[in-house]
Amino acid sequence: MPIEIPKDKWPGSVQTVTLGATAAEGGTRTKTVTVGGQTSMPFMHFEAPAPHPPVVAIEIKSKRPEDWSPLLAETWGEAMDAPAKWAAKAQEAGADLLVLALTLNDTPESAVAATKAVLSASGLPLIVFGPGQVEKDNELLVAVAEAAKGEKIGLGICEDKNYRTIVATALANGHVVTARAPMDVNLSKQLNILITDMGLPLDRILMDPTTGALGYGMEYGYSVMERLRLAALQGDRMTQLPMIVTVGFEAWKAKEAKVGEGVPAAWGDWKRRAIHWETITAMALIESGADILVLRHPESVALIKAAIAELIPA
Amino acid sequence: MALSGIQIYKLLPQTNCKECGYPTCLAFAMKLAAKQAELSACPYVSEESKKQLAESAAPPIRLVTLKGPEGEVKAGNEVCLFRHEKTFYNKPGLFIRLQASDPNLAEKVRQAAAYKVSYVGIDFTVDGFAIQADGDLGAAVKTVRSVTGRPLILMGDPASLPAGLEACSGETPMIYAADASNWEALADLAAKYKAALAVKGASLDEIADLTQKIQAKGVEDMVLDLGGKTLGDWLTLSTQVRRLALKNFRPLGYPVIALAAGGEKEPLVAAQAIAKYAGFVVLDTFSPELLYALLVLRENIYTDPQKPIQVQPGIYEINKPTAESPVLVTTNFSITYFAVANEVEGSGLPAWLVVCDAEGMSVLTAWAAGKFDAERIAKSIKGFDVASKVSQKRLVLPGHVAVLSGELEEELPDWEIKVGPREAVDLPAYMKQVLA
Ligand code: B12
Numbered sequence: 003m004p005i006e007i008p009k010d011k012w013p014g015s016v017q018t019v020t021l022g023a024t025a026a027e028g029g030t031r032t033k034t035v036t037v038g039g040q041t042s043m044p045f046m047h048f049e050a051p052a053p054h055p056p057v058v059a060i061e062i063k064s065k066r067p068e069d070w071s072p073l074l075a076e077t078w079g080e081a082m083d084a085p086a087k088w089a090a091k092a093q094e095a096g097a098d099l100l101v102l103a104l105t106l107n108d109t110p111e112s113a114v115a116a117t118k119a120v121l122s123a124s125g126l127p128l129i130v131f132g133p134g135q136v137e138k139d140n141e142l143l144v145a146v147a148e149a150a151k152g153e154k155i156g157l158g159i160c161e162d163k164n165y166r167t168i169v170a171t172a173l174a175n176g177h178v179v180t181a182r183a184p185m186d187v188n189l190s191k192q193l194n195i196l197i198t199d200m201g202l203p204l205d206r207i208l209m210d211p212t213t214g215a216l217g218y219g220m221e222y223g224y225s226v227m228e229r230l231r232l233a234a235l236q237g238d239r240m241t242q243l244p245m246i247v248t249v250g251f252e253a254w255k256a257k258e259a260k261v262g263e264g265v266p267a268a269w270g271d272w273k274r275r276a277i278h279w280e281t282i283t284a285m286a287l288i289e290s291g292a293d294i295l296v297l298r299h300p301e302s303v304a305l306i307k308a309a310i311a312e313l314i315p316a
Numbered sequence: 317m318a319l320s321g322i323q324i325y326k327l328l329p330q331t332n333c334k335e336c337g338y339p340t341c342l343a344f345a346m347k348l349a350a351k352q353a354e355l356s357a358c359p360y361v362s363e364e365s366k367k368q369l370a371e372s373a374a375p376p377i378r379l380v381t382l383k384g385p386e387g388e389v390k391a392g393n394e395v396c397l398f399r400h401e402k403t404f405y406n407k408p409g410l411f412i413r414l415q416a417s418d419p420n421l422a423e424k425v426r427q428a429a430a431y432k433v434s435y436v437g438i439d440f441t442v443d444g445f446a447i448q449a450d451g452d453l454g455a456a457v458k459t460v461r462s463v464t465g466r467p468l469i470l471m472g473d474p475a476s477l478p479a480g481l482e483a484c485s486g487e488t489p490m491i492y493a494a495d496a497s498n499w500e501a502l503a504d505l506a507a508k509y510k511a512a513l514a515v516k517g518a519s520l521d522e523i524a525d526l527t528q529k530i531q532a533k534g535v536e537d538m539v540l541d542l543g544g545k546t547l548g549d550w551l552t553l554s555t556q557v558r559r560l561a562l563k564n565f566r567p568l569g570y571p572v573i574a575l576a577a578g579g580e581k582e583p584l585v586a587a588q589a590i591a592k593y594a595g596f597v598v599l600d601t602f603s604p605e606l607l608y609a610l611l612v613l614r615e616n617i618y619t620d621p622q623k624p625i626q627v628q629p630g631i632y633e634i635n636k637p638t639a640e641s642p643v644l645v646t647t648n649f650s651i652t653y654f655a656v657a658n659e660v661e662g663s664g665l666p667a668w669l670v671v672c673d674a675e676g677m678s679v680l681t682a683w684a685a686g687k688f689d690a691e692r693i694a695k696s697i698k699g700f701d702v703a704s705k706v707s708q709k710r711l712v713l714p715g716h717v718a719v720l721s722g723e724l725e726e727e728l729p730d731w732e733i734k735v736g737p738r739e740a741v742d743l744p745a746y747m748k749q750v751l752a
Pocket residue numbers: 183184185186189212213214215218219220222252624644645646647649651652655656676677678679680681682683684685712713714715716736737738739740741743
């Protein structure tokens with residue numbers, strides 16, 4: 003007896019967003035990355051093919067981070083001392099694009115230098131994140147945006163407190179912004195409205211719904227993402243943006259990933275646990291609609307890329 | 317789907333004889349629809365109506381319970397596709413697969429059965445064991461039973477299974493797995509031993525066909541193995557089954573079993589299965605770090621989105637504090653409380669931990685929502701009469717809310733307000749250096 007499989011047919015679709023510009027497009031990237039375009043819930047290819055599968059970014063820092071897990075320091079080694087080397091190594095590790103995270107110690111000059119170093123060391127599309135303090139972010143990101151004019155980089159983190167400056171510089175220099183709201187469908191929508199009101203088109207906005215690590219609030223982000231994606235498919239224009247999630251940042255903050263000693267024996271092997279923390283957080287968020295996963299460990303990158311490859315039809 | 321009062325009324329005798337205690341059949345039907353009355357109160361309902369009513373009252377996904385002498389695992393009874401629509405109820409049981417032929421079987425079971433890990437104060441263990449009948453299944457079941465009484469899944473064929481089922485008779489194990497070639501024999505075994513029966517097939521059509529045939533032989537408790545070679549195939553099948561079941565398509569209204577089958581992919585296959593509708597997950601690898609991560613994922617996905625996990629506000633004593641010990645302040649979100657309490661406990665240093673009522677929110681969330689401000693903290697300190705416990709009034713704030721220290725000094729003028737580290741991991745070092 004053949005079963006009739008229920009298929010959802012949605013009126014809405016996710017906006018496509020492209021990061022990076024090749025020489026032909028006025029930049030110097032050797033490839034671009036496009037995300038979005040879905041017309042069904044994640045990987046429901048039997049309803050509608052999704053044109054762009056999720057992609058993996060590797061997060062590197064402008065300066066050697068002192069507070070990262072020793073496991074990360076071990077795997078990246080000396081490359082962590084120079085953004086250019088780190089970028090090249092991240093590209094080798096299979097990143098589809100790079101995230102350069104600036105620090106509170108950066109000056110506009112050092113931020114621009116790091117950005118340029120990364121852009122010349124790797125042809126991958128780039129997203130640059132400020133250190134996450136409104137004034138500092140504005141100061142650094144404006145300089146970076148100007149220096150990278152034409153490269154169509156992503157600029158983050160664009161929040162309700164600082165979106166004006168970042169959106170203005172993205173508009174002036176042809177970039178994309180990543181808009182972050184704290185795990186709330188309506189706050190995400192509101193921020194996207196404010197940003198588009200300034201004249202930035204939807205195909206230049208990524209949405210960061212905020213993510214928690216496994217065991218540290220991940221489930222809130224998971225459900226907000228499902229709700230945002232459902233709203234997008236139902237046709238709510240201001241939720242129809244691809245979603246970026248900073249899994250590496252969250253997962254490697256968790257004690258499970260950060261600490262090897264003085265933890266319960268039942269936590270098992272440190273390194274494998276840390277990789278599980280990052281990959282399992284990422285896997286759950288892929289299922290709930292993530293389009294760009296920002297990771298930190300090369301082994302996680304390989305595992306998640308393999309998983310994505312298996313989620314899309316051969 | 318539950319029937320409406322009117323639909324139920326149509327199945328009643330419609331004589332208004334009042335013997336059920338209600339003035340009319342319609343009134344009784346309304347009470348039935350609201351689940352405030354029992355059908356047995358009407359002596360005159362026809363057998364046919366009883367059957368229809370029972371069917372309509374059954375949950376869309378059958379609740380299947382596996383039982384061992386120690387513990388049980390329930391799967392099914394789910395009501396939604398996305399957890400925010402209501403919640404997910406029955407956490408998928410995590411089983412470890414063992415080989416009957418394994419010479420180290422007893423040792424492996426001992427290890428896995430001894431596994432216990434704690435997350436936000438809840439202890440988690442492995443839920444049960446799956447035994448592959450590649451040797452004497454009867455002997456293997458006895459070996460496992462000499463170590464643990466947790467529920468079993470017996471994996472084999474009509475020839476190898478009876479010995480195993482005999483060795484655990486009186487329990488409710490799961491038999492794995494009926495397919496087009498062996499379903500009659502396995503259905504007989506399931507009926508005889510009152511076991512649940514896993515059913516597999518090359519397609520959902522084939523599986524639905526089999527469940528109907530097996531049900532006709534009197535076996536009600538079934539579990540579906542959807543196959544699915546890739547993560548994508550499995551996700552598609554599992555979603556289709558959940559959707560069909562929720563639309564009351566009975567032949568697929570059963571919990572799903574996922575075999576994660578070892579290797580590099582195992583963690584992600586299992587993670588997907590937990591997030592996307594599995595009722596049972598079978599792992600080939602016993603690895604503490606993997607189990608811990610999967611158990612936490614399961615807890616996260618199955619937490620009721622309407623109710624954050626919370627602890628009781630109050631003053632908690634860690635490592636036998638004295639009048640000289642410092643007072644630490646935090647919120648009553650379980651994750652937050654345990655992050656702090658575990659660190660302090662692990663350090664061996666005594667402290668008073670004051671847990672404020674922040675409506676179950678984390679430090680920064682509560683602060684942003686106005687549920688963890690100087691006024692509330694001061695109220696807790698006074699309310700729990702913390703001053704009477706200490707001689708030196710030192711109060712340590714979480715580093716993330718350093719901004720509160722000025723206001724708090726005003727609220728609590730006779731206390732010394734200190735700002736601790738941002739992350740709990742750094743508390744032991746801080747307590748040694750700054751508070752010693
Ligand atoms: C999960 C989450 C939520 C969940 C709530 C979960 C809950 N029950 O609390 C939801 C989705 C409901 C939520 C809602 C909101 N959130 Co929220 N949320 C988060 C998120 C992702 C994780 C929080 C978490 O659980 N952390 C884990 C716990 C363990 O951390 P913690 O409590 O801080 O404890 C640690 C430390 O503080 C320290 N510590 C704790 N106690 C103590 C004590 C001492 C003495 C010391 C020394 C240390 C210490 O140890 C712990 C481990 O290191 C964060 C962002 C992030 N990734 O961190 C945002 C975040 C906290 N949320 C934020 C906001 C703004 C909100 C909202 C106000 C948004 C809105 N307007 O709707 C609402 C408020 C709630 C409401 N109005 O109902 C902001 C706060 C911004 C700020 N700095 O002010 C954050 C930082 C996101 C952001 N970047 O914007 N949120």
